[in-house]
Amino acid sequence: MQVTEGTKSRNRLPDIRATEIMAAAGARELRDGEVIIVGLGLPEVATVLAKRTHAPRLAALLEVGVMNPAPRDTPVGLADSRIFYRATCWSGFLDVMGMNLHRGVVDAGFLGALELDRYGNVNTTLLKQESGKIRYVNGSAGGNDVASLAKRVIVIMRHEKRKLPLAVAYLTSPGFVGGRSREELNLRGGGPSRVITDMAVLGFDAKTHAVSLLSLHPGIRLEELVENTGFPLHIPNDIPTTPLPSAEELRLLREEIDPKGLHLK
Amino acid sequence: MQVTEGTKSRNRLPDIRATEIMAAAGARELRDGEVIIVGLGLPEVATVLAKRTHAPRLAALLEVGVMNPAPRDTPVGLADSRIFYRATCWSGFLDVMGMNLHRGVVDAGFLGALELDRYGNVNTTLLKQESGKIRYVNGSAGGNDVASLAKRVIVIMRHEKRKLPLAVAYLTSPGFVGGRSREELNLRGGGPSRVITDMAVLGFDAKTHAVSLLSLHPGIRLEELVENTGFPLHIPNDIPTTPLPSAEELRLLREEIDPKGLHLK
Amino acid sequence: MVDKVKSVSEVVHTIPSGSHIALGGFAIARNLIAVVHELIRQQKRDLTVSQGVVGLDTDLLVGAGLVRHLIMGGGSLDRFGPAHCVNRARETKSLHCEDYTSLSVCFRYLAGALGLSFIPIKSLLASEILERLEAGPGAENVKRSKCPFTGEEYVLLRALTPDVSFVHVQIADREGNCQINGPRWENEEQAKAGRRLVVVAEEIVPTEYIQRSPERTIIPGHRVEAVIHQPFGALPTAVFGCYDYDADHLRLYVEHAKEPERFKEYLKAFVFGCRDHWEYLEKLGGLRRMEELRADPILGY
């Protein structure tokens, strides 16, 4: 149930979509043999891509109680029967979120975000409008559980100033709240390690726990990134460029993993 | 795993065994529609007899995770595959002992006993010999759980002075410890309601919580009972006789439920 | 053998207004649609509803104005849209919502199912979810505490024991032995936490069928008060192995749910305008549409 919005192309490259760069960047965050809690959309695409390339032994768990499915058709949600297909285990929340996530065996979990602040705190609950009016959205579902308990958290989201504010309107899922360490916060999980947007890959400073720029996607200018970020961003002296997906990665993404472009649109 | 020993015939009736009177008395303690935790031996025989006569809707649960089995062959224990046959549910301890017994939906549970004292405390753990030497036996298994949590407990045991002492050598499963109420003991279950032996049916006084005689089996003399009881027993003025099993009950016991006389020997 | 098969209206008649009901649906899967429609027709009011991840069933009840208190871990109608009625009711403060997470609702049910009055959890800490709970009526259900053995900080959760738990299953016998096909989210804990338990089954099978694979019995019959036999009872949501969700109707629902006035039209047409679930199924396209939605035996959808 983690929210990840459809993300229209942002980069200037004629024949590669930002979503494809994001999926490849997400896949590179996963190591072979790890246990992953997958959300729908790009997180699932990234996980399948990793599994089809460098990490064939990934264990992919879905909150509802599905392990290692091999969907034949693209599902619209985590409760969509399409994502139950060819699973190796069907159980439930208690097993996946309790006996795996809460047990501490989940290496990485993906989160989407309506808002993410400079300390990696995530809001998926509500939005405050100019008028002060509140609009409720989906809430936590497994998001807060993953943020609290996974060894590391990877956030995939669209890069917009309003979505990356100084402070989130509602703190659904804790990162490094107030720049404090996870130990200080009494949280077992390691917290956010990466934020993958349609403009850049962001990380967190080991000391300050604040967001810092790791790499800019090809064709994205630094000014553009800064303009579109609502909080001060630590910028390194020389800025690497996010690697493009390889030809094989692009082939897998376009021909096998999401041929209809449901998530890579 | 509740211990119930084989009980050789004690009464003077030529053609009815004490075990058959015990089984019928046990069956009469169960009401239709109740949820029962069954031990092996006479408790199982009594439960099946009740189900085949006045209580067809009994739910019979076995600790290991078996519900309503219909064994074709007589099992030697609760882990014997013979008792898994034609069950309606196979689960485990957590379901049977946790989500049923601890949840508070079990109406009655059977216990066996090495020793039982005047307040219905049961010992299934060890025996102290004259020499003071200790001999360990089976321990609790589910016995303490049933004694603590079932709405009422029915003990089936052999009637001997050494098995019915003033105080048990080890208090494995609490009855009305020290004559106190179950509330005082912080126990949820109602505690022991009946003790069915090969000489009599015993109950517990609502005020003193001490054992009292409810009925003598046919052919058993009161003096004999008192001689074979290690603690002072409350004796009513007129003593009812335990009803004999009906012809149909005897037929079911001998021809269908335990034809080999494994438990009715 | 106890025959517990009852009609949905019989069962709903026994549920007083003000009850706490737990619904076993998840987003757009195995929702208690037949039950919720009947609760609306019989206008059961001031309900407390709990659900791990809310779906269309809860959104309908809230939209119909029958829910006073909602206990949930979040939720939406997946890609079809948000739970408009739930979100709007929160915005207009016509509903008190106790926000949790998927796991914390599951743990509250687990405690209820095990007969524990409380259970610890390591989620919620350092979140606004916990702060809001502590600041509101939820305060009586959460308490920060430390492990007596390790000193580690936990949130203790109060057990959740709904007055009536409803679960939609693929298969049950007349005594209520139930087998669920596909993932089960928090259904086992939610079902066994209930003081009363009612199941809606797509198919009624002989007990002998249950006895052929007793390891698949998730809910044993002796826990079940009533079995409602209602094929396509979860439409427009999906039931794995039986039928797919009705995407057209889900879109139509979301369109109407956006606006209170249009939602009234929806209720009029599809709930109040139907005597029972069979009439509703006719409005969805009847036999022909049901056959289109029927699941492929290999794919399950």
Next chain:
Amino acid sequence: MVDKVKSVSEVVHTIPSGSHIALGGFAIARNLIAVVHELIRQQKRDLTVSQGVVGLDTDLLVGAGLVRHLIMGGGSLDRFGPAHCVNRARETKSLHCEDYTSLSVCFRYLAGALGLSFIPIKSLLASEILERLEAGPGAENVKRSKCPFTGEEYVLLRALTPDVSFVHVQIADREGNCQINGPRWENEEQAKAGRRLVVVAEEIVPTEYIQRSPERTIIPGHRVEAVIHQPFGALPTAVFGCYDYDADHLRLYVEHAKEPERFKEYLKAFVFGCRDHWEYLEKLGGLRRMEELRADPILGY
């Protein structure tokens, strides 16, 4: 695909003396005989063993003098007799035994499996079991406390997280996805509580077989470190659906277990005297005897 199939001796070589191992057997069903024999042959000492209801596997280990500390809910070899070696070791104080009950051991495993460092229970209160625990080394694992919401008195239990959990299953694939046939006692909680998890499977199946009924997967492969493929690996105890217990050998075992000297003879003949489990099976009667014990497909024994 990860191939985790290993030999029992390979696996046992990785287990240091002094480890806490959890055994998944129950009385005379699905005992870890092949593993226990190898632990004895390799003389792994000072073990802590935990088991809900002890069986022949634990009795063998204790009789071989390899167990320092036993955590159990009780147990016996059912009608074949008591666990003589366990009882004798307690009488001679050569073993420290922490006595619990079936449910309290299960709850300790459940807490371990869920990553909770403690869990409440309503058993044990007002019993000598609790008093003895509080008076001995068990004191660090139990604590009386009250529910913060209801004030009700509970015993809090410390989570049990064995160094290595062993479970004997009927079916596994090479990655370790396991399906258990028949009742499962505390196997799921015991398996998932382990820091390491090793399964012994009667039969290895292709993953595609697992994918045909994933609802029967009790242990998912990613939790499993090694899969030991050993047909008749639980003899003389029974494996439902595969073979019956060997009543003759159980009687022979109990006869020997009664006397320390005779038990030495048993170990010499059936453990030290066998290079591996196949040689042991030959001593039990080999192919012909195995075929006699093989289960009827309908009865399961």
